[in-house]
Amino acid sequence: MNRRDLIQRVLLGGAVLVMVPSVLDSCTKDSTTDPAGPGPGSKINLDLTLPANAALTSTGGSVVSQGIIVINSGGGNYVALSSTCTHQGCTVAYNSGAGNIQCPCHGSIYATTGNVIQGPAPRALASYPVSLSGNILSISL
Ligand code: FES
Structure with missing residues (x-):
C-alpha cells in the first residue's frame, strides 16, 4: 500500500463514520407520524x-x-x-x-x-x- 492508497482509505473510512449516524437515525420510528394513530392509554x-x-x-x-x-x-x-x-x-x-x-x-x-x-x-x-x-x-x- 502506498501513501496515496492509505490517504484514500482513511478519507473513505471517515466518510462512512460520518454517514452511519444519519442513516441509523432515519430508521428510527417517528411517533408523531404514526399512521395507526393514537393508541390505548393516550x-x-x-x-x-x-x-x-x-x-x-x-x-x-x-x-x-x-x-x-x-x-x-x-x-x-x-x-x-x-x-x-x-x-x-x-x-x-x-x-x-x-x-x-x-x-x-x-x-x-x-x-x-x-x-x-x-x-x-x-x-x-x-x-x-x-x-x-x-x-x-x-x-x-
Ligand atoms: S360498513 Fe357496512 S354498515 Fe357500516
Whole structure:
C-alpha cells in the first residue's frame, strides 16, 4: 500500500463514520407520524377555539378526528365514539336531525351511546370518556 492508497482509505473510512449516524437515525420510528394513530392509554385533545373544532361549540355539532367521532350532545356534555363502523370499517357520521350515528356504506345506525339500532353492524361502537377543561376537550383512549 502506498501513501496515496492509505490517504484514500482513511478519507473513505471517515466518510462512512460520518454517514452511519444519519442513516441509523432515519430508521428510527417517528411517533408523531404514526399512521395507526393514537393508541390505548393516550389522549386526544381538541382545542375548541380552533376553526376545525368549531362545530363542537354548538349542541348537535360533531367532529371526526383521529378515528374518533366527537359529538356535542347538549348541556355541556360530549360523546366520543370510534368513527369506524363495526360492520366493514366505513367512517360513520352523526346525523343531528335524527340524533343518531349513521354509516353511509350499508345503512347501519347507532345510538349516541354507540349501541347498534339497526344492522348489519354486529356490535356497538367503542366509547371513550370525555372531559372539558377550559377550551380543551380531552378524549381518553
Ligand atoms: S360498513 Fe357500516 S354498515 Fe357496512
